Amino acid sequence: MSNKMLRGTMLLTGANYTSKILGLLYVIPFYALVGNTGGVLYSYAYNPYQIFLTLSSLGIPMAMSKFVAKYDALEDYETKQSMFKTGMMFMMVMGLVMFLIMFLVLIG
Numbered sequence: 001m002s003n004k005m006l007r008g009t010m011l012l013t014g015a016n017y018t019s020k021i022l023g024l025l026y027v028i029p030f031y032a033l034v035g036n037t038g039g040v041l042y043s044y045a046y047n048p049y050q051i052f053l054t055l056s057s058l059g060i061p062m063a064m065s066k067f068v069a070k071y072d073a074l075e076d077y078e079t080k081q082s083m084f085k086t087g088m089m090f091m092m093v094m095g096l097v098m099f100l101i102m103f104l105v106l107i108g
Helices: 003-057 060-073 077-107
Strands: none
Touching: 003 077, 060 077
């Protein structure tokens, strides 16, 4: 395994842990402010939101970055741009579809 790849993996792992810790830091004071009832109301909205957020991305950003990096290394810039535009369009459509489903099902 190359040193660059190991460093990138460690950086992503550290960023993931930092994100989880920062996400935990606001929850403790939030529950202290709103109490148990407010926490339950928050979870009613947040849990479905998290599921739809996960479904809307489906790992596409990571796959897209791998393909863009591959075609950039091969100096096939036309294919790289095409992959990037297609991936962005797919993510936008999936985000819109998941928003509409969540809005219409949960609100309507």
